[in-house]
Amino acid sequence: xxxxxxVLPTAMPVPCPARPAVSPVxxxxxxxxxLFVVFFVMPFGVMALLxxxxxxxxxxxxxxxxxxxxxxxLGDDLYSDALWATLRIGAxxxxxxxxxxxxxxxxxxxxxxxxxxxxxLMAVIAPMLTGIxxxxxxxxxxxxxxxxxxxxxxxxxxxxxxxxxxxxxxGTVVALVHIxxxxxxxxxxxxxxxxxxxxxxxxxxxxxxRLRAFWEVTLPLSMPGIFAGSLxxxxxxxxxxxxxxxxxxxxxxxxPMLIYQQVSSSFNLGFAGAxxxxxLTVSLVVVVAYNHVLARLSGQEGLx
Amino acid sequence: xxxxxxxxxxxxxxxxKTFDGRVRAVDDVSLAIEPGEFFSLLGPSGCGKTTTLRIIxxxxxxxxxxxxxxxxxxxxxxxxRRDMGMVFQSYALFPHRTVAENVAFGLRMRGVHRNxxxxxxxxxxEQVALVGYEQRRPAQLSGGQQQRVALARAIVIRPSVLxxxxxxxxxDRKLRQSMQFELKQLQKELGVTLVFVTHDQEEALAMxxxxxxxxxxxxxxxxxxxxxxxRPRTRFVADFIGEIxxxxxxxxxxxxxxxxxxxxxxxxxxARSGAGAVAVRPEKARIVAPADAAIAGRIESANFxxxxxxxxxxxxxxxxxxxxETNVGAAVRPIGAEVGLSWNAADAVxxxx
Numbered sequence: 001x002x003x004x005x006x007v008l009p010t011a012m013p014v015p016c017p018a019r020p021a022v023s024p025v026x027x028x029x030x031x032x033x034x035l036f037v038v039f040f041v042m043p044f045g046v047m048a049l050l051x052x053x054x055x056x057x058x059x060x061x062x063x064x065x066x067x068x069x070x071x072x073x074l075g076d077d078l079y080s081d082a083l084w085a086t087l088r089i090g091a092x093x094x095x096x097x098x099x100x101x102x103x104x105x106x107x108x109x110x111x112x113x114x115x116x117x118x119x120x121l122m123a124v125i126a127p128m129l130t131g132i133x134x135x136x137x138x139x140x141x142x143x144x145x146x147x148x149x150x151x152x153x154x155x156x157x158x159x160x161x162x163x164x165x166x167x168x169x170x171g172t173v174v175a176l177v178h179i180x181x182x183x184x185x186x187x188x189x190x191x192x193x194x195x196x197x198x199x200x201x202x203x204x205x206x207x208x209x210r211l212r213a214f215w216e217v218t219l220p221l222s223m224p225g226i227f228a229g230s231l232x233x234x235x236x237x238x239x240x241x242x243x244x245x246x247x248x249x250x251x252x253x254x255x256p257m258l259i260y261q262q263v264s265s266s267f268n269l270g271f272a273g274a275x276x277x278x279x280l281t282v283s284l285v286v287v288v289a290y291n292h293v294l295a296r297l298s299g300q301e302g303l304x
Numbered sequence: 305x306x307x308x309x310x311x312x313x314x315x316x317x318x319x320x321k322t323f324d325g326r327v328r329a330v331d332d333v334s335l336a337i338e339p340g341e342f343f344s345l346l347g348p349s350g351c352g353k354t355t356t357l358r359i360i361x362x363x364x365x366x367x368x369x370x371x372x373x374x375x376x377x378x379x380x381x382x383x384x385r386r387d388m389g390m391v392f393q394s395y396a397l398f399p400h401r402t403v404a405e406n407v408a409f410g411l412r413m414r415g416v417h418r419n420x421x422x423x424x425x426x427x428x429x430e431q432v433a434l435v436g437y438e439q440r441r442p443a444q445l446s447g448g449q450q451q452r453v454a455l456a457r458a459i460v461i462r463p464s465v466l467x468x469x470x471x472x473x474x475x476d477r478k479l480r481q482s483m484q485f486e487l488k489q490l491q492k493e494l495g496v497t498l499v500f501v502t503h504d505q506e507e508a509l510a511m512x513x514x515x516x517x518x519x520x521x522x523x524x525x526x527x528x529x530x531x532x533x534x535r536p537r538t539r540f541v542a543d544f545i546g547e548i549x550x551x552x553x554x555x556x557x558x559x560x561x562x563x564x565x566x567x568x569x570x571x572x573x574x575a576r577s578g579a580g581a582v583a584v585r586p587e588k589a590r591i592v593a594p595a596d597a598a599i600a601g602r603i604e605s606a607n608f609x610x611x612x613x614x615x616x617x618x619x620x621x622x623x624x625x626x627x628x629e630t631n632v633g634a635a636v637r638p639i640g641a642e643v644g645l646s647w648n649a650a651d652a653v654x655x656x657x
Contacts, residue, residue: 201363202396204383206461207413213384216409220400298400 044276051273069274079258079275083282086254089169090238090283093176097184097233098226100177105188105225106218110197124182132179136246139175140166143247167249175247176237183236184229191225192218220298227294231287238283255279311339311497312374312464314360319369321355329355330366331521337499337514339374342491344500344508347518348544353501354469356518360499361467362386373465384413389458389496391471395450397442403429403453404438410461428460431490448479455487459494466491466498472507484511505545509533517541534585537656542583548653549584549625549645560652564621568598570652581655586626588651591615591637597644601625606636617643 050056054066073079104124111117127135142148143165150162165171195218203213241256248254255275262272314337321330330352337343345353358364360371362383370379378386389410398406404425411421429435432452442450451471458466471487472480488511491498502508508515509529517524517532517540525537536542542550553562558574560582561567570582594600601619613636617625625645629637637643 196394196396198392198394198396199398201383202390202392202398202457203409203413204363205361205386205388205390205467206410206457207384207387208409209382209384212413217398 044280047273047276049273050270051277053270056269069271070278072271073274073278078253082253082255082258083278085169085252086238086256086279087282087286089172089176089244089252089254090234091286092169092173093180093237094230094234096173096177097181098230101181101184101229102188102222102226105185106192108185108189109192109195124185127178128182132242133246135179136175136243139171139178139247143171143174166247168251169248171247172244172252175243176240179240179243180233180236183232187229187232188222188225191228192222195221223294223298227291230290234287235283238279311495313337313339313372314343314465314497314499315372316356316360317370317372319356319359319366319371321352321359321364321366328521330359333369333518333521333523335516335523335526337497339497340495342488342498342500342511342513344502344512344515345518346502346505346508346515346544347524349503351518352521353503353518357467357469357499357501360465361388361390387461387463387465389461389463389466391451391454391458391466391468393470393473395442395454395471395474397450397453397457399442401441402438403434403440403442403445406442406453407456407460409457414461424460425456428456431459431493432456432486447475448483451475451483455490459490459496464497466494466496468498468500470501470503473502473504480507487511509545517544519544534653536583536653539581539583539655542653542655547586547626549586549589550581550655551583552579552581554578555580566599568652569647569649570654571649572654576654583653583655584645584647584651585653586614586628587612587630589625589627589645589647591617591627591629591643592646594642594644596646598646599625600642600644603637603639603641603643606639608636613637615643617645 051069052065052067053063054060054068055063057063104120108117108120108124111120140147144150145162145166147165149165150159153159154162165174199217199221200210200213203217204210208216238254239256240254241260244252244254245257255278259272259275259279262268262275314335316333316335319330319333320328323329333352333356345356347353355364359366360373362378362381366379370377372378373386373388398409401409404422407425407428408421411424416424425438426435429438432455434449434452434456437445437449437453442453445453451474454471468487472483475483484507500508500511509532512529514526514528515532516526519540525532525541527535532541533545536545536548539550542548551560551562551568553560553568555561555572555576555578558572558576559567560570560572560580568582599619601617601623603615604618604624605616607614607616608631610631612628612630615627615629615637617627619625627645
């Protein structure tokens with residue numbers, strides 16, 4: 001090109017054909033993108049479509065658009081109660097996972113010993129290697145009326161009747177927290193570990209006690225981790241099916257359980273679709289609001 | 305503009321600190337730092353200078369020894385009650401807060417009233433020439449500006465002692481020199497006692513009232529820059545500060561004899577005897593004809609430094625000597641020339657250790 005430029009006496013900029021600025025590495029996301037489209041976007045589209053149709057277009061060709069399924073949701077308190085129960089269980093599980101996970105994550109992130117760190121990491125990850133059903137059954141043996149806690153307390157004469165530890169939202173939340181707290185811990189450990197310890201030291205040299213320095217510096221700077229961890233745990237627990245089913249019994253009805261009923265016993269795909277759309281929409285609103293609150297609290301522009 | 309504030313003296317008595325039960329980071333260090341003094345802890349990395357500073361700040365507790373500031377024993381006082389300003393090597397600015405919020409932090413921790421805070425933040429930013437940057441975030445500032453914010457944040461609380469851990473280490477050479485000047489100026493203006501940790505000997509010589517040279521956790525020598533440079537007491541200090549020609553030999557009746565039997569010009573009292581060493585700075589050594597020299601050799605290289613020329617001279621016994629001549633317009637001596645070195649006996653430093 002250098003010699004060609006010398007040949008052209010008029011120093012006109014040679015127009016170059018604009019090459020698409022796509023790195024060849026970008027093609028590596030193709031499989032993930034394909035999976036996302038085939039297994040998320042398309043099923044969700046079908047579900048959203050079914051939720052506004054009067055019937056299944058494959059079986060009944062002359063379907064029409066209808067808000068019937070959404071009207072049904074609004075018309076019966078049972079459904080909105082299930083939505084609130086789902087969100088409540090999700091929120092309480094997330095809060096409890098955050099409160100139990102944060103101190104552990106902070107400890108892990110600040111641990112100097114590599115061996116100690118590895119052992120803690122093992123302890124956090126090991127439960128994830130057993131299936132959700134197994135861990136839920138384990139909780140049942142602990143929490144049920146004839147379980148470990150109630151038998152012990154009755155045996156000691158502290159109580160007469162077994163405490164209602166299971167077949168309610170309490171038991172559901174306990175098991176969900178145990179199952180999903182590793183996601184919180186791992187997310188938080190990564191973020192806290194990247195916060196420079198000297199920031200806290202600087203705060204202390206300026207007159208902040210250890211607790212105050214944590215409150216003013218480390219906590220606000222770990223907000224992105226708190227947000228990401230909460231998002232994970234919240235998303236996992238509002239969509240949990242097995243644990244609420246086993247731990248909640250007939251007293252707990254969440255949207256995933258309702259959706260399962262509609263699909264498997266009522267064969268009402270349209271209503272199941274409407275429930276799915278409602279759950280997704282409401283949780284998105286909750287998540288966006290949460291992001292705003294955390295960003296405001298930490299004094300940062302935006303978290304993610 | 306500036307309010308006079310009390311500066312305090314610092315006294316360390318036999319302070320020791322061991323890490324992991326093995327490494328003696330600080331080994332029986334005793335120091336007395338005067339009020340208002342610019343005091344440097346100088347040494348290679350791992351010599352214990354930063355640990356000593358962190359012990360004064362309260363981030364590390366000494367295994368033994370006491371620390372007094374302004375006559376009060378503060379050994380057991382926690383960091384946040386020590387009332388010292390500290391500037392960290394990497395500045396450690398709070399990334400989630402603005403410049404003004406960073407500077408206001410220490411005042412907020414002291415429960416100072418909001419109106420007073422804004423006035424004092426302004427004053428501190430004025431002192432470091434950063435007025436107008438209040439609403440910026442640290443990430444939007446250059447290294448030099450971040451350095452000033454860190455300084456403003458430390459001085460706004462009007463500490464009696466200011467601790468600086470290699471505060472200029474991350475700046476480029478030109479900026480570092482102007483910051484050296486400004487920091488020194490500010491310190492004199494505030495009258496604050498300043499403890500400055502550095503591994504850069506030029507920086508320490510240029511800025512300090514006194515320097516403590518540290519090696520392997522111990523104090524090698526404490527003194528004014530001229531004293532440290534002209535009268536190093538130990539081989540380590542002589543070698544660490546600047547360039548020097550070191551001669552091993554022995555003393556007998558006030559005469560210094562090298563191992564090969566040559567007598568070098570050096571002055572010590574007659575009582576000194578046994579093995580010893582003397583050291584001669586390159587700029588104190590004169591290049592003379594081989595016949596008049598204390599030690600002879602051949603010019604191996606000549607580095608023109610602008611104001612001076614540094615000659616490297618190969619002498620007998622695979623020994624290399626350095627000599628500096630001031631550039632007064634004479635031609636640079638040719639490489640390979642047979643020359644010799646000589647110096648005044650008074651310019652030969654007698655090393656104790």
